[in-house]
Amino acid sequence: GEPVRVLVTGAAGQIAYSLLYSIAKKKIFGKEQPLVLVLLDITPMMTVLEGVVMELQDCALPLLREVVPTDKEEVAFKDLDVAILVGSMPRREGMERKDLLKANVKIFKSQGAALDKYAKKTVKVVVVGNPANTNCLIASKSAPSIPKENFSCLTRLDHNRAKSQIALKLGVTANDVKNVIIWGNHSSTQYPDVNHAKVNVKGKEVGVYEAIKDDSWLKGDFILTVQQRGAAVIKARKLSSAMSAAKAICDHVRDIWFGTPAGEFVSMGVISDGNSYGVPEDLLYSFPVVIKDKTWKFVEGLPINDFSREKMDLTAKELAEEKETAVEFLASA
Numbered sequence: 001g002e003p004v005r006v007l008v009t010g011a012a013g014q015i016a017y018s019l020l021y022s023i024a025k026k027k028i029f030g031k032e033q034p035l036v037l038v039l040l041d042i043t044p045m046m047t048v049l050e051g052v053v054m055e056l057q058d059c060a061l062p063l064l065r066e067v068v069p070t071d072k073e074e075v076a077f078k079d080l081d082v083a084i085l086v087g088s089m090p091r092r093e094g095m096e097r098k099d100l101l102k103a104n105v106k107i108f109k110s111q112g113a114a115l116d117k118y119a120k121k122t123v124k125v126v127v128v129g130n131p132a133n134t135n136c137l138i139a140s141k142s143a144p145s146i147p148k149e150n151f152s153c154l155t156r157l158d159h160n161r162a163k164s165q166i167a168l169k170l171g172v173t174a175n176d177v178k179n180v181i182i183w184g185n186h187s188s189t190q191y192p193d194v195n196h197a198k199v200n201v202k203g204k205e206v207g208v209y210e211a212i213k214d215d216s217w218l219k220g221d222f223i224l225t226v227q228q229r230g231a232a233v234i235k236a237r238k239l240s241s242a243m244s245a246a247k248a249i250c251d252h253v254r255d256i257w258f259g260t261p262a263g264e265f266v267s268m269g270v271i272s273d274g275n276s277y278g279v280p281e282d283l284l285y286s287f288p289v290v291i292k293d294k295t296w297k298f299v300e301g302l303p304i305n306d307f308s309r310e311k312m313d314l315t316a317k318e319l320a321e322e323k324e325t326a327v328e329f330l331a332s333a
Contacts, residue, residue, distance in 0.1 A: 003034040003065045007080050009111070010087025010129065011039030011069070012048040014239060018246035019086065020052065024061045028254045038068045040076035041087065073110065077118040084249060085111060085139065088129025098325060101134065105329040108135045112142025121146055124256050124294070127153040128249060132186045133269050134322045137284040138330060140271070149296070152256070153269030155182040155190065155286035157241070157248035162192040162226045166199060166208055169217075176200040177208070181288045182226075182267035183308075184315025185322075190286065191311035192226040194218060196302050219307065259292045265299045266291075276300055277312065283319045 006023060008016050016039075022028075024035060037056070041049050049069045056067050070076050077083070089103035108127075115123060123146060127136035136153040140146075162180040167173055177199045183191040194208040201211055212218060225232075233241040252268065260266055265288040272283040275298055279285050288299040304312070 001033065003036045004029045004081045005036045005038065005079055007038040007040060007076055007083045009040045009076070009083075009085045012041040012045035012052060013086065014242040015086050015128065015245045015249075017052070018242045019084070019249055020056060021059060022246050022250050023253075024056065024059065024064045026250055026254075027063065028250055029257055032063075034063050034065045036066045036068065037064065038070065038076050038080070040070055040073070043071045046071055073114040074118060077111070077114040080115070080119040080123045082253065083111075083115060083119065083123055083125045084128065084253070085125065085135070086128045086249075088135060091130070097131075097322075101131065101322065101326050102329050104129070104131065104135050105138050105326050106333045108138040109142045109330060109333045112139035115139065116143035116145050119146070123150060124253075125151045126249065126252060126256075127151070127269075128245065130186065131322060133284040133286070133319055134326050136269060137271075137282075137323060138326055140284070141330070148271045148273070151271070151284070152252070152296070153186060153284055153286075154245075154248060154252055155186050155267045155269050156252040157245050158182040158186065158190055158192065158226060158229075158286075159267040160244065160248050160251070161229045162194065162222075165222055165225055166194060166197065166212070169222075170199060170201065170211055172199060172201065178264050179288070180208075180267070181265075181302075182286045183312045184286055185319050186269065186286065187315075187318065188227045188231075189315040189318045190227055191308065191315055192223055193308055193311075194222070195305065195308060196288075223311075255291050256294060256296075259294075260290050265289060268296060270296060274298075277302075277304065278309075279312065279316050280320060283316065283323060285316065285319060 053067050091100050132153040140151040163174045163177045166177045180197045181193040197208040198205050199211045269286045272279045272285045273281050289296040
């Protein structure tokens with residue numbers, strides 16, 4: 001069949017180093033599906049990128065038809081099926097969030113425009129580079145001819161972190177835990193919600209609150225651990241979470257491609273338009289979704305208690321402020 005054309009930006013970076021092998025090896029798009037990997041990075045990184053290309057060749061991967069390294073947007077964004085936007089301006093010591101937003105608005109405005117001009121209109125765009133939600137919104141606004149629903153940002157890493165914390169607490173595997181939710185921003189205001197999550201304990205499915213029987217942990221340390229996990233990894237490793245981020249990106253893309261398992265939902269940052277949870281429109285906010293035929297839908301009708309409401313509103317407020325700042329920069333970018 002025709003190869004699936006997948007772009008990874010920031011391709012000479014840390015996350016990409018784990019991700020590229022995983023995409024080519026893990027058969028995310030199907031066991032027999034050939035791939036073309038397009039690798040975009042900035043000009044000074046092209047020598048490093050050559051090394052990455054050599055390594056991908058040396059993996060002798062049967063599904064990998066071609067690897068295209070480039071520093072040019074018109075090459076990178078041409079005829080894409082999937083764009084995984086990992087590259088962004090990282091936060092440097094002493095940098096205000098505002099400075100970070102300004103630098104990233106420029107990058108994601110340019111990449112959005114390139115998607116609009118060169119990519120297939122059916123392209124699925126996944127934004128990983130932080131601040132991921134707002135970067136994703138800017139890319140989407142800069143690509144008016146591509147449906148807003150085709151843009152999502154990664155909160156699957158937070159989702160996986162929440163699952164694994166519950167699993168560790170109960171001594172089960174992460175596969176035994178389902179339907180955790182990450183609401184809101186991929187930042188320390190995100191709200192990991194397990195009010196609707198289920199866990200399989202000795203063959204019986206029970207609610208997480210019922211299984212754990214420790215409400216103060218679930219409303220306290222559990223939430224803090226998930227919110228601050230990225231910072232904890234950086235503190236320990238002196239580098240950001242790359243292996244777990246790559247795994248989460250693969251999970252996210254595979255679910256877009258093949259859909260979510262029956263009775264399960266996942267967390268994904270998507271456009272908030274038409275949601276029934278009181279989240280303001282035109283924000284890129286993480287919701288529980290189900291996916292079928294490469295199309296996501298909100299999980300509807302989940303009851304929201306006061307504790308959750310407050311946390312959901314707090315993270316929405318942060319996203320609204322980020323959006324306002326970013327849109328100001330967008331006008332002048």
